[in-house]
Amino acid sequence: MTEQTTLLIMIAVALTTAGFVKGVIGLGLPTVSIGLLATQMPPAHALAIVIVPAIVTNIWQTFVGPYLKDIVRRLWPMLIGTVIGIWSVAGMMTGPYARISTIILGILLVIYAVTSMAKVRFTVAEKNQHWIGGIVGLITGAISGTTGVQVIPSMPFMQAIGMEKDELVQALGVFFTTATIALSFNLTAAGLLTTATALPGGIALVCAFAGMFIGQAVRARMDQDSFRKWFLIAMMLLGAYLALSTLLRN
Secondary structure: OOHHHHHHHHHHHHHHHHHHHHHHHOOOHHHHHHHHHOOOOOHHHHHHHHHHHHHHHHHHHHOOOOOHHHHHHHHHHHHHHHHHHHHHOOOOOOHHHHHHHHHHHHHHHHHHHHHHHHOOOOOOOHHHHHHHHHHHHHHHHHHHHHHOOOOOOHHHHHHHOOOOHHHHHHHHHHHHHHHHHHHHHHHHHOOOOOHHHHHHHHHHHHHHHHHHHHHHHHHOOOOHHHHHHHHHHHHHHHHHHHHHHHHHOO
16 A cells, blocks of 8 residues: 555544534534644644534534624634634744644644533623634634644633533634634645645545544434534543653654
């Protein structure tokens, strides 16, 4: 088996798994796929493969629901802050920073899993939502531009302003679409988003949708809370492995 074939199989497995998770719990495609692929490549290369499936699935999620106008009205400072944050750290995922990005990615996966299992919740008063949202966007953008992960602290903020269920899912679609498009400019400038990623990206897209389809079918039949718990435990272990193995690597 050639190295290219092995890579494509790994991409197919990672994106099918990530799509399955997104189908079951409504999010996690970039987080899971980048986390899995980062065990074999720098996060920047993983993101270059994942970016097209992420954009396509998030655009679909953006327009499924009646809340788009209200979401933009409430989240525009966070969306703008995220774009600024991502562009301000352009280049941090490549070159000498790649090792640091992998360590940060591992730590963030652990934090994401622990806070989600603990069901940590905050509340933000309506009068403070715009300015806090801008700050949250800048922080999320800087983290996303460094690691490709966009869920911290954006998702806790969206929950803190009272978004629940269908509105939250659509809001995540809007936010992730904005962030991934901004990230695509960074990847293009770094020379990572090229025709060489077309085949891996195409396989990733097909596998992501296949995984989502399976996940949505399973969601109707299984205990979602139990699945979510074990998924978060797996993310915590993966994050610890990424951070520790990179730190100990010569």
